[in-house]
Amino acid sequence: MTSVEHMKWWGWGVEGVAFEHSNKPDFAPFVKQAVGLDLRKPAQAHLSFDELTVPASRASEEFIAELSTLVGQGHVTTDDQERVVHTYGKSIRDLLRIRANDLPRTPDLVVYPADEAEVASVVAAAVAADAVIIPFGGGTNIAGSLDPQPTEERVIISLDLGRLDRVLSIDEGSGLATIQAGAQGPSIEEQLGAKGWTMGHFPDSFTHSTLGGWVATRSSGMQSDKYGDIADITKGLRMVRPNGIVAIRPVPSASTGPSVREMIIGSEGRLGIITEVTVQVHRTPAVREVLGYFFPTWEAGLAAMHEIAESDASPSVTRVSNARESGFSLATRKASTGVSAQVTKGLMKVLTARGWDLEQLCLSFIGYEGSASHVRYEKGLVGSIVRKHGGIGVGKGPGALYDQKKFDTPYLRDFLLDRGAAADVSETAAPWSRLQEVYDAANDAANAAYDKLGVHGWIMCHLSHSYHSGACLYFTFAFITGDDPIGEYEQVKSAIQQSFVDHGGTLSHHHAVGVEHSPWMEQDISTEGVAIMRGLFDSADPGSNFNPGKIL
Ligand code: FAD
Known part of the structure; x- marks a missing residue:
């Protein structure tokens, strides 16, 4: 039987985990002021799965049997919950539609091939039967990239790549890893990390999105300043088409006409099914640090980021929030007590004395990765640019806040929808x-x-x-x-x-x-x-x- 785990059918992440604000005292007043929402009011319960109207599967018994012979019993399903999970991504439109029981069309069946040969046989059978194939990675996209067309009369197959989840090989001499397309972020980094490597691709959806999905949507991870976007990281790939395989060999660069590799990157399943990707990997850095900085205004923060991008420093993360987002980040902090609360109070006093309008304060995170001496050099360079633009360094504390927020934010949308x-x-x-x-x-x-x-x-x-x-x-x-x-x-x-x-x-x-x-x-x-x-x-x-x- 297929054992690929999916997110909640109605929201982000796994069942039992939700956004929690009882330990964040500034959050409720912030939300009241920002959008006028009173969090003391009780949340509304969303529909239960039994209340959804799920269109019946249009797949015939014969077609289901044919696909079952290709991928094995237990790897083809018409189960209602499986079909609903594979219908949409996780945009707010998707979440609103699910909550409103708005399911005009779902995939008729979900198929879980085990390897590239099975993907090829399913594709051939599907095209011969004039069925529609929608490849499915982690279902995290927020652009409507999975939506079945509501008026589609043909059978729709959701082709879930979840069983193709292994790092197949690492070319240690070249720093190239060949990885199956259905592997999710944590599994990729765990398999690479065990051998001392990292891919360095960490989108905020990392916990549930897949390599194939990243390539098919031209994804970018938070450390892209150092490691590149997925389009830079992808060196070679394999994609199943009805009549064969497109095989792009991993070479550092090529002068072979318009790039077929680039055509496939961002193709959102429209050209075929990506089964394998060869990516650039790096030795796990000795040091990884995210430091916080404050800027007196958005304009100062923007100018500093620009100068850092032009400088010899090559941080892994450069990020600055405007005053509103900085206020939001500070409002989602867990309650601080004792020394840390005193330090924050003291710092704000100093900034006010320097003439800062705290309402305009902008929070920035800069990430550094590499050897200790490299990180030291970059921090020095960035520190002087920050000071030149009137900013100050506030140490590692906000870096921890950044990591904490990354996990909270996706769950926050469901929390707000409930209210x-x-x-x-x-x-x-x-x-x-x-x-x-x-x-x-x-x-x-x-x-x-x-x-x-x-x-x-x-x-x-x-x-x-x-x-x-x-x-x-x-x-x-x-x-x-x-x-x-x-x-x-x-x-x-x-x-x-x-x-x-x-x-x-x-x-x-x-x-x-x-x-x-x-x-x-x-x-x-x-x-x-x-x-x-x-x-x-x-x-x-x-x-x-x-x-x-x-x-x-
Ligand atoms: P899916 O959603 O399953 O599919 C996306 C598209 O790719 C579909 O068209 C699908 O048919 C196609 N596809 C999937 N697998 C294959 C394959 N093997 N072959 C061919 N086509 C395929 N994106 C970022 O880039 N950076 C971020 O920081 C980021 N943060 C996010 C945070 C949240 C909370 C959410 C909800 C989304 C975020 N996203 C982000 C968007 C999303 O995670 C990306 O678009 C991601 O790349 C989608 O990957 P997936 O595996 O979930 O693909």
């Missing part, structure tokens, strides 16, 4: 010269959308993932929902997205396109760019069998 508020994210990347403009435009767009809706909404932002030419801006927004939560969400999200492309940003730095962002593709990559991509999808998949409707 009638929606929170989600929108992110982009833009050149340094336009980042402030994009920042201002996105804030204005969200606030105009809130005014139009007549709600007291919230938007906050951080900069992360720095490059030589620019960086990613990551916005989180929240508001109390009314009668049409999805419609209201779409108004706010669309306004922010439109502001990105209007002001020189991309529709997404690392969350992919799916169906959520496809309306902006033409504005982002031009009409001719879309025509080339459409030609690729049409010729590679003439029968529209591979995850149709995504990206374009």
Whole structure:
């Protein structure tokens, strides 16, 4: 029997774990002030699974039997809960739809192949039967990349890669590891770590997302400043197509025409099923430190991040939150007592005496990895840049807060939904010269959308993932929902997205396109760019069998 574990059908993470604020005294007042939500009011219970209306499977007994002979009894299922778990990702739209019993179409069956040969036989059988195949990694995407098309008449197969979860080999001489596509973050790092290696790819969804999903969505991890985005980390791969395997050998660089490797990265299942990826790996660093810094204003923080990106320092993480997000981070701190509370109080007094407006204070995290001497050198360089921009170092304490927050935040969305508020994210990347403009435009767009809706909404932002030419801006927004939560969400999200492309940003730095962002593709990559991509999808998949409707 298949033993692949999945997240809750109704939310993030595993059953029994939830966001908890009783040990965070500043959180309830913060939420009241930010969106007007009173956390003393009781939470509403979400539907139980039995209350969902799950469409019946359209798969015939013969087709189920045929697939069962290919992957073995117990690895093909039409179970309702399995099909619901494989229907959506984890965007706020997905969570709202599940909670509203909005399931017009689900996969008709879920198939768990054991290896590439089984993937190939399932793909061949599915295409011969004119079925739709939607590859499934961890189901964590937030762009509608898994959504079955509501009007799809053909049988839909969710092809879950969860049994392909092994590191197959490590070429120690080259620092290249070949890993099966269904392996999830913790399992990859555990297998590599046992041999002294790390891949260095740590998206906030790390605990539940997979290597194949990262590649298929062009993911980026928090340490991308040092290790690169998944597009940089991916050196070779294998992808199953109806008539054979695309095999891209791992070479450091190649001059072989337009890059097929790059076409597959970000393809969201539209070109075939990725089964194996050869990635760049690194020796586990001797030292890993995340230090906190305070800046007096957002503009000062932004200028410092830019100068760090241009400097000889190459930190693993560069991140600065605007004043609102800094306030949020500090409000999610566990209660501090004794010495640490006194130190914080003392520090705030010093900053006020220096003329800082504490309402404008911006919290920054900079990560360092490498040998002790390398980390020392980088910290020195960064420290002088921070001071030049009026900032100060506040040590390792906030670094621990950063790690703690990473685990809390995904659960927070379910917590807020239980209490009638929606929170989600929108992110982009833009050149340094336009980042402030994009920042201002996105804030204005969200606030105009809130005014139009007549709600007291919230938007906050951080900069992360720095490059030589620019960086990613990551916005989180929240508001109390009314009668049409999805419609209201779409108004706010669309306004922010439109502001990105209007002001020189991309529709997404690392969350992919799916169906959520496809309306902006033409504005982002031009009409001719879309025509080339459409030609690729049409010729590679003439029968529209591979995850149709995504990206374009
Ligand atoms: P899925 O959601 O299962 O699938 C995503 C797409 O990839 C689908 O189109 C699917 O068909 C396709 N696909 C999956 N596997 C394969 C395969 N083997 N072959 C072909 N196609 C395949 N993203 C980031 O980049 N960085 C972050 O820090 C980050 N943080 C997040 C935090 C939260 C709380 C959440 C909910 C999401 C976050 N994401 C982040 C988004 C998401 O985790 C990524 O898009 C991730 O790469 C999806 O991987 P997955 O394995 O869950 O893929």
